[in-house]
Amino acid sequence: MSRALAVALAGLLAAWTGAARAETRRVAIVVGNNAGSGDQPPLHYAEDDAGKVARTFAEVGDVGRDDLELLQGRSLAELDEAFTRAQTRTAAYHAQGDARVLLVFYFSGHSDGEALELGKDRLPFSELRRRLQATGAEVRLAIVDSCRSGGLLTLKGGTRGNGFQIRLTDELATSGQVLLTSSAADEVALESKELRGSYFTESFLSGLRGAADASGDGRVTLSEAYQYAYVHTVSATAATEIGPQHPEFDVQLSGEGELVLAELGHPAAAVTLPEGFERALVTDLVRDQVIAELVPGAARQLAVVPGPYGVKMWREGRAFTGRVQIAAGEIHPVSWTDVKLGPEITAATKGDPSVSVAAAPTPTSNGLELGVGLGVGYGVTNVGLALADVTLRGNSAQGSAITLAVGTGRAQDYRETTMLALVGYRLGTDLGPVRAWIAGEAGAGVAVQGWDTGEVDASPIGAAAASLGAAVHLAGPVALTAEARLPLALTERDAKAAWIILPFGWLGVAVGI
Numbered sequence: 001m002s003r004a005l006a007v008a009l010a011g012l013l014a015a016w017t018g019a020a021r022a023e024t025r026r027v028a029i030v031v032g033n034n035a036g037s038g039d040q041p042p043l044h045y046a047e048d049d050a051g052k053v054a055r056t057f058a059e060v061g062d063v064g065r066d067d068l069e070l071l072q073g074r075s076l077a078e079l080d081e082a083f084t085r086a087q088t089r090t091a092a093y094h095a096q097g098d099a100r101v102l103l104v105f106y107f108s109g110h111s112d113g114e115a116l117e118l119g120k121d122r123l124p125f126s127e128l129r130r131r132l133q134a135t136g137a138e139v140r141l142a143i144v145d146s147c148r149s150g151g152l153l154t155l156k157g158g159t160r161g162n163g164f165q166i167r168l169t170d171e172l173a174t175s176g177q178v179l180l181t182s183s184a185a186d187e188v189a190l191e192s193k194e195l196r197g198s199y200f201t202e203s204f205l206s207g208l209r210g211a212a213d214a215s216g217d218g219r220v221t222l223s224e225a226y227q228y229a230y231v232h233t234v235s236a237t238a239a240t241e242i243g244p245q246h247p248e249f250d251v252q253l254s255g256e257g258e259l260v261l262a263e264l265g266h267p268a269a270a271v272t273l274p275e276g277f278e279r280a281l282v283t284d285l286v287r288d289q290v291i292a293e294l295v296p297g298a299a300r301q302l303a304v305v306p307g308p309y310g311v312k313m314w315r316e317g318r319a320f321t322g323r324v325q326i327a328a329g330e331i332h333p334v335s336w337t338d339v340k341l342g343p344e345i346t347a348a349t350k351g352d353p354s355v356s357v358a359a360a361p362t363p364t365s366n367g368l369e370l371g372v373g374l375g376v377g378y379g380v381t382n383v384g385l386a387l388a389d390v391t392l393r394g395n396s397a398q399g400s401a402i403t404l405a406v407g408t409g410r411a412q413d414y415r416e417t418t419m420l421a422l423v424g425y426r427l428g429t430d431l432g433p434v435r436a437w438i439a440g441e442a443g444a445g446v447a448v449q450g451w452d453t454g455e456v457d458a459s460p461i462g463a464a465a466a467s468l469g470a471a472v473h474l475a476g477p478v479a480l481t482a483e484a485r486l487p488l489a490l491t492e493r494d495a496k497a498a499w500i501i502l503p504f505g506w507l508g509v510a511v512g513i
Helices: 002-009 014-018 046-060 076-095 125-134 201-211 222-237
Strands: 024-032 069-072 100-108 116-117 121-124 141-147 176-183 219-221 247-251 260-263 268-273 278-286 289-293 301-302 306-314 318-326 331-333 368-378 385-393 399-410 415-430 434-451 456-475 479-495 496-501 502-512
Touching: 002 260, 014 278, 024 046, 024 076, 024 306, 046 069, 046 100, 046 141, 046 201, 046 260, 046 289, 046 301, 046 331, 069 076, 076 100, 076 121, 076 125, 100 125, 116 125, 116 368, 121 125, 125 141, 141 201, 176 222, 201 219, 201 222, 201 260, 201 289, 201 301, 219 222, 268 318, 278 301, 301 434, 368 479, 385 415, 385 502, 415 456, 415 479, 434 479
Parallel strands: 024 069, 024 100, 100 141, 141 176, 268 331
Antiparallel strands: 116 121, 176 247, 219 260, 268 301, 278 289, 278 306, 306 318, 368 385, 368 502, 385 399, 399 415, 415 434, 434 456, 456 479, 479 496, 479 502
């Protein structure tokens, strides 16, 4: 599909690119409505998606604030007025000389298969085509993130029925229309609780901010943006209960050249992510909005505005989070040392927060980790011990831990069994799949010597310990772990209090629980 789109767009507007003096003006109407007609349940993120689309076109799409109409939760009458203003702006730009106009129309909300729904109001597809053409813009780009809902899941749209596609056609020379839809005619469109928006819209906007700049020329074309949105939408929704979602397009254009949607050569600011991530999210912390989602193979530099941003990246199935402050004009590089192991965030289907779906590899731990292993050490009588070690701790680079170590060893005429329980706190760091830490611990235990003569002697132990450990992530919640401890113990020896050192170490596995 993306190849067909690229071929179709290769014939875009000879006059558009050929006339050196022709100025391109961009006008946008961006609509989001959570409400549908009848007894449709409200959507969660349609209006938020519209806000993110408006911001993106204003920041990187060369749409002036005066040429941008944002309607969130508005009526059909207000949309009519926005189309009228767009028509007036287009006529004014044409009156200035040889200026040409690109009109962008975006809609996110309910649909019953025949019309877009704005609360109780309906805009039939045929009327949408007429109003787009009536603006007089040389090129009209319509992006519709809408489909029907199913009986099991609350999704984007109305009730089940025959599939639909909007196809916008204009036979005028050197002009035309393009329609992008978020799903195929017989499919539904999904939202993500994690993204707080739809998969398709988030992918499309991520592409405009730079993820889709496959050529690296600092310009994102319509074909690049669509290809990125198509591939990522299909991939991100493939693991859902209802299967993958396939965006579609229809192109009716004449002329030559590519339609450029975003200019990234001189952004207000930018953030560059490191190599090696399986998936990455960038969040505008001021607005608490995910502004971009990247996958392997995407361009790693994103155009942003100055401010604080959150970065979350997955590597080896584990999520790492961090915060960066980006100054005006700065291209801020993010490294793996800037992020730490973070909590899991889940995704869900649109309109039904009770239904969870798989979105991407994430840690499966709920915050605790159980480590078990075997090791060696020394007892209070300096006998060698074979040890079993069990540790319960938080699944992060630092935090509290509880350890129980039990060891037994044989001397010439007796056997010693030592049990030691320690409570401590560790400080560590994550370097990709490797975690390393140091810890301070304190605890108590007992050492029991059983002599061959049948005599038994028990000595209490009080201990303070320093430990050094490391873990290498293997897969999912499982890691290979090694730890060495050096307890300084106060115990009884020959009926006297004595300070002794009880070194031991172990090797095993840690599993998130």
